[in-house]
Amino acid sequence: MKKSPIKILLVEDDLLLSATLAKVLEANHYGFDRANDGQASLDLAAAIEYDLILLDVQVAKLDGISLCRQLRSQGCCKPILLMTAKDSDAEVVALFDAGADDYISKPFSTEVLLARLRTLLRRSKAVSPAASTQNSAANTLTWGELCLDLESGRVTFCEQIISLTATEYNLLELLLRNPDRIFSRNAILDRVWGFDDAPTDRAIVTHIKNVRNKLKAGGLTEEIIETVYGMGYRLKPYPQSASSSSNNPGIERTQKHQSRGLDKSENDKILERFRGGFNQQVAVLEQAKTDLLVGKLATELQQAAKHEAHKLAGSLGSFGYREGSKLARSAEHLLINDRSLTAEEITRFSELVTGLQQELATTPIKSTAAPVSTISIFNYRVLVVDDDAALTERLKVESEAWGLRMKIAPNIIAARSHLALSMPDVMLLVQLGVNTQTIKQPRLYPCMST
Known part of the structure; x- marks a missing residue:
């Protein structure tokens, strides 16, 4: 298999999730090294120049936030994408303050992960302009005949270049990447400008107006950006006939080059290989439940149960156990403050562990991409x-x-x-x-x- 010149350091101590991510990276032709603890990854980063570091927050020996902070203090300027099962405001602030470029919440889809990897690699200039034709097509966002080329940074309509400023380009890219999402003004400020140089709300209105005017001057007669009053802005659906998508060849071209996730057979093989690991993780929670009920939960076991609940929350959802992922996250939240649980919390924890056991006894729900039918x-x-x-x-x-x-x-x-x-x-x-x-x-x- 042809490897990309891109080299990624994957830091994850959950063997199941690490194996899954490795398969995804390999399927998308990324080169990568794997480390299962913070100290090993620090040594690798010092010896090898990686294009990106994909890092779990809770890893052994040196946690993700501390590792991120130490890498930055040593002069590492490569993109760092943190994976976390805790996405509270305080947690997110801590991630960015430590030097992370972005984060992704567990559980996540492989498509979203790959999109964030591409974005960070592009911003860091790691993606080569001499990428293959297939990769070039995959890095194109379209709306009818409007085309935004992520490699060259050009915006065209019917092959005629539309000149945009850097901010206008980033704003259009944000909307094209998220066609179903409404972005509030605050969300646009965070995503396009960031925290340090964010302008006033009025500046957003001006930039939206400028993008609309430049697209119109470039020949695009349809209104592409929709104002959702009281909420924000979003990309308008492309107007096409109900019976065919042939009026929008750009959409067809993009769909043909979507990033590869894991197919069903690969997913099943990894799941079967590590299914016993799920049961062992739940067994740790079951022991914690037993000790809680008799009032003698040791600190070491509480820490171990919290760690296993965290890993289950991140892994189960990726294999179709979405409800199991929610149950594991709730169990982790009960243990997260390292304190004694109340009687009600012990009862709730017991129910969550029982629910996890029942969930793993069922067949996981497979997520499949069904063909679109406008009459169905x-x-x-x-x-x-x-x-x-x-x-x-x-x-x-x-x-x-x-x-x-x-x-x-x-x-x-x-x-x-x-x-x-x-x-x-x-x-x-x-x-x-x-x-x-x-x-x-x-x-x-x-x-x-x-």
Whole structure:
């Protein structure tokens, strides 16, 4: 297999996740070395010049944040991408203060990971302009005949160059990379300018206007950037016929060159190889549960249980155990402060461990990319806003039978968060009647572009 001149240092002590990431890097032709603890990775980084370091926050001997800080103090200026299962504001601030260029929250999809790797490598000039034709096509973002070439930094419409400033280019790239996401002004400030040189909100309005005007002057008659009032901006869906995507050859070209994740056979082989490891990790949590119930949990076992819960939270979701990943993360959060648990927390921890055991006894849910059909119900995205857990759980079960992609928001605040990430096709708002005896009346609202 042809290797890329790009060399990545992968630092991960979870053998299953490390093996998975190694397969992904190999499938996408990246060269890489692997280290399973912080000290070993520090020695490798001192001896070899890597183009990027992919680093887990919680590794043995020298944790990821300390390692990142030490690398920067030694003059390492290569991109560092940190992987973490904890993405609180305090954690994220600590990552960036230590010198990280970006982070990704566990569990994550391989497509998102690869996109972030490409972005960091491009910004650091590690990606060679003499990349192969296939890689060049993969690094092209399109919207109809509008083309943004990530290698050359050129923006063209019908092969005519559109001149943009660096900030305008970065803003357009952000929207093209995230076609379903609504970006608030604060999100745009963070992603395009960063924390140090962020301008005022008014500057964003000016830059959006400038991009629109330059695209229009370049011959693009369609409005590409949509204002979602009260929320922010997003990329408008490309207007194409319901029966064919032939009007947008750029989209077809991009789809043909998507980055490779793991196919089903590779995924199954790795899962079978390390399935026993999952059970051993849960066994540590089961021992911690037993000791908690009798009131004698040792500090060493609590630390070990926290560590195994952290690794499970990062690994299970990658192999179809999405619910197991959530259970493991909840268990980790109970142990994370290194204190004695209350009676209620012990009961909750016991329930989580039991749930993990039951989850691993089931068949993992495989995520497959189904072909898009504009006349099929199977592609509709539904957002349900309701605080009735029993009702929404039933709706989710029914939606799976129909192939609907359903998200649940227990309140309006949570609904806004969902809408900021992706606009659904339909919203289902369940409203209470005039008294508690009245049956809830659902209201369906189709979501349309404004």
